[in-house]
Amino acid sequence: MRTFTFERAESLPHAVRLGERTGQGQVNAAAQFLAGGTTLIDLMKLDVLTPTRVIDLDRLRAGNDSIEVAAAGLRLGAFATMSSAAVHRGVLEAYPVIAQSLQLAASAQLRNMATLGGNVLQKTRCTYYRDASWGACNKRTPGSGCAALQGVNRNHAILGVDDTCISQYPGDFAVALVALDAQVELSGPEGPRRIPFVSLHTPLNRQPHIETTLRPGEIITAFSVPPGAWTRRSLYLKVRDRASYEFALSSAAVALDLDGGRVRNVRIGLGGMAYRPWRAAEAEQALTGQPLTERHAEAAAAAALESAKTHGYNDYKPELARRTLVRALLQAKSITFSGENA
Amino acid sequence: MIASCAAFATVGVPALAAAAGEDPQRAPGDPMRVTLNVNGTSQDLSLDVRVTVLDALREHLHLTGTKKGCDQGQCGACTVLIGGQRVLSCLTLAAAAQGKPIDTIEGLAGASGTLHPMQQAFIDQDGFQCGYCTPGQIMSAIACVREGHATTDADIQEYMSGNLCRCAAYPNIVAAIKQARELMHG
Numbered sequence: 105m106r107t108f109t110f111e112r113a114e115s116l117p118h119a120v121r122l123g124e125r126t127g128q129g130q131v132n133a134a135a136q137f138l139a140g141g142t143t144l145i146d147l148m149k150l151d152v153l154t155p156t157r158v159i160d161l162d163r164l165r166a167g168n169d170s171i172e173v174a175a176a177g178l179r180l181g182a183f184a185t186m187s188s189a190a191v192h193r194g195v196l197e198a199y200p201v202i203a204q205s206l207q208l209a210a211s212a213q214l215r216n217m218a219t220l221g222g223n224v225l226q227k228t229r230c231t232y233y234r235d236a237s238w239g240a241c242n243k244r245t246p247g248s249g250c251a252a253l254q255g256v257n258r259n260h261a262i263l264g265v266d267d268t269c270i271s272q273y274p275g276d277f278a279v280a281l282v283a284l285d286a287q288v289e290l291s292g293p294e295g296p297r298r299i300p301f302v303s304l305h306t307p308l309n310r311q312p313h314i315e316t317t318l319r320p321g322e323i324i325t326a327f328s329v330p331p332g333a334w335t336r337r338s339l340y341l342k343v344r345d346r347a348s349y350e351f352a353l354s355s356a357a358v359a360l361d362l363d364g365g366r367v368r369n370v371r372i373g374l375g376g377m378a379y380r381p382w383r384a385a386e387a388e389q390a391l392t393g394q395p396l397t398e399r400h401a402e403a404a405a406a407a408a409l410e411s412a413k414t415h416g417y418n419d420y421k422p423e424l425a426r427r428t429l430v431r432a433l434l435q436a437k438s439i440t441f442s443g444e445n446a
Numbered sequence: 447m448i449a450s451c452a453a454f455a456t457v458g459v460p461a462l463a464a465a466a467g468e469d470p471q472r473a474p475g476d477p478m479r480v481t482l483n484v485n486g487t488s489q490d491l492s493l494d495v496r497v498t499v500l501d502a503l504r505e506h507l508h509l510t511g512t513k514k515g516c517d518q519g520q521c522g523a524c525t526v527l528i529g530g531q532r533v534l535s536c537l538t539l540a541a542a543a544q545g546k547p548i549d550t551i552e553g554l555a556g557a558s559g560t561l562h563p564m565q566q567a568f569i570d571q572d573g574f575q576c577g578y579c580t581p582g583q584i585m586s587a588i589a590c591v592r593e594g595h596a597t598t599d600a601d602i603q604e605y606m607s608g609n610l611c612r613c614a615a616y617p618n619i620v621a622a623i624k625q626a627r628e629l630m631h632g
Contacts, residue, residue: 105496107474110541138542145498145537146519156474160542187531211608212595213522213586216531217538348607 105148112160116168116291116323122159123321124293129306129314131227131243137161137323139183140218142210143226151236152227152244161323165219168325173198178329182221182289186210186277189220199329201283201338201357205276208342211349221324224278224304224381225316229351230260230271242268243312258417259353262425264379265413269312271379273305274351278381280340283357283373286329292322301327305380334359334369337439341432342375343424352376354424356432360396367391370433374408377425384408387429396437398430405429480540484509485553491540499543500524500535503550511551511581515610522609525582526550532589551581554588563629564588564622573622575613583609587623588630596627 113119119137127133136155138144139162147153161183168183173194180189180202189195190206210218218226232238232251240249252260252270261272278301286301299317306314318324329335338359344350355375361368370391372384387408394400405426412422477492482502491506500517503509503526512535515523519537526535527549554562564584567573574580586609590596595605602620611619 107494107496109474110478110495110539138539141537141539141542142519142534145539149518158539160539162542211522212590212593212605213525213532213534213608214519217533348604 106151106154106156108148108156108158110158110160112163114163116164116325119159119161119164119323120291120293120321122157123323125157126159126318126320126322128320129316129318131313131315135159139222140185140214142214142218143222147227147234150234152234164323169219171195175331177331178202178335180220180327180329182324182326183219186215186218186220186223187212190215197336198331199284199335199338201280201335201340201359202277202329204340205280205357208340209276220277220327223275224281224301224324224327226275227315228271229274231256233271243271246311246313253415256417257415259351260415260418261377261379262412262414262418262421263374263377263382263409264308266308266310268310269308269379270415271312272376273378273380273382274376275381276340276342276352276355276375278305279355279373279375280357281327281329281373282381282383283371284329284332284335284338284359285371286327288324289326289328290318290322291325292319294319296325301381302383308379332359332361332369332371334361334371336441337361337436338371339432339436339439341428341435343428354421354428356425356429358429358432358436360433360436362396362437365395365397367394367396372404372408372429374425374429377412377421384429386410391433396433398434401430401433402426404433478541481544482507482540482548483546484548485550486547493540495539495541497540498536499526499528499538499540499548502540503535503548509550509552513578513581515579515582520610521579521582522586523579523582525586525609527585527589530589530592532586549585551585554584562588562626564591564626567622567626567629568619571618571622571625572615573618574611574615579609579611579613583611583619587619587626590623591627591630596623599624 125135135157138158138160165183169181171192172179186206196203233243238251240251260270281301340357342352342355352375357373359371372387374382387404390404390407409422480491480493482489503512513523515521517536519534524536529546590605596602
């Protein structure tokens with residue numbers, strides 16, 4: 105690990121001031137905010153992230169870690185830990201897809217450390233990005249190429265990629281947020297602002313070294329999720345190489361509002377497949393107004409994967425994604441609530 | 447491991463002139479005065495900024511019970527409790543852990559040497575073979591019970607998945623947690 109200066113932010117305004125050099129969404133900015141540290145310290149040890157200033161946000165936890173479920177929707181303080189949100193009764197009842205996306209992620213220790221704000225900013229698990237001895241990585245070194253294109257790319261993305269980068273966004277929680285039209289509350293040098301979650305992560309657009317639309321010094325303070333008839337009948341289905349403590353090979357966040365057997369509204373996010381948290385709008389359109397049968401679910405899944413681009417070792421992914429989504433949709437359809445008949 | 451070699455090791459050596467509680471580090475490379483509360487004792491250290499809680503415990507405080515497995519947050523061998531929560535000491539900077547109680551395996555047994563029920567249960571149930579992952583398993587297991595995540599075998603397996611055991615003593619670890627669970631509740 106390279107050395108750095110360590111500063112503790114005493115308050116949000118102090119943190120914003122200290123963080124002026126956190127860059128404009130760059131992967132490897134000279135100044136980095138430290139929250140749970142599960143991504144940052146790991147990648148600093150690997151010499152992938154090399155900040156000269158680390159700004160510890162620990163003292164911001166108190167006051168920015170509340171979780172509220174109200175008629176106006178769900179509000180998650182960005183400094184709440186993954187573990188606290190995963191077991192929150194209101195989240196479990198009204199937004200099960202969010203609780204499940206957190207329960208099924210990482211390990212108990214990591215969930216105790218990681219904040220929700222840090223979680224959505226976690227870096228890709230691309231092995232060529234994480235191993236700095238590989239020269240070619242456009243995310244680490246713009247213009248150097250992409251070793252994964254011809255490499256062992258079994259865990260690489262098939263949606264939202266181009267020939268500059270096929271790294272996969274590894275998170276689960278963000279997939280649920282993008283499906284549910286979440287908003288992000290930010291605090292920065294120019295004051296607070298609010299953006300749709302879907303615009304937090306930038307599309308690849310041949311610029312893998314720019315990952316977010318965060319401005320210099322900006323800190324995520326909260327996520328808000330609007331209410332909807334679909335949030336209660338929701339789930340997160342995660343398919344992985346081992347039963348626990350593993351990133352998704354494929355996952356689906358599904359939220360359904362049914363009118364009898366027909367789909368009145370559906371929200372779909374896909375994980376393990378894409379360059380950034382992925383909303384499957386084509387699948388939602390294909391299903392809306394249709395009866396939720398296996399055949400219609402398959403048609404929707406086919407629509408979601410139409411633009412998939414594979415690179416050899418990940419040729420299996422489109423089929424796995426389709427089957428994951430079909431299973432998630434049918435499982436969500438069959439959810440029964442206490443007090444109701446199946 | 448650069449950080450553990452950069453030894454400014456010593457307990458009780460006055461660090462840079464700085465007001466109590468202030469971080470004295472002025473520039474990259476300067477040592478910092480770091481105060482850690484480990485097993486109920488306050489420890490003043492002068493540390494390189496890169497030193498993790500794991501390296502502070504093992505290399506500077508000579509508490510080698512906490513183990514370095516992967517040093518990448520993947521194996522759980524370095525699990526300790528910080529502020530009562532189980533966390534990975536290898537991914538926690540010592541500087542960032544100031545002001546919170548740190549509990550390690552060395553702090554579990556009573557003054558007379560009586561083992562914690564979880565330690566005794568690992569012995570009784572043969573919950574380890576080589577023993578390298580065991581301190582992390584035990585710290586994680588204690589937290590698992592306290593969190594209420596040790597109700598069923600399936601729960602224990604899920605909530606202990608962050609602690610790898612290459613000897614695969616898993617069934618015995620589950621048995622140990624079930625044994626200790628009853629005593630910890632009582």
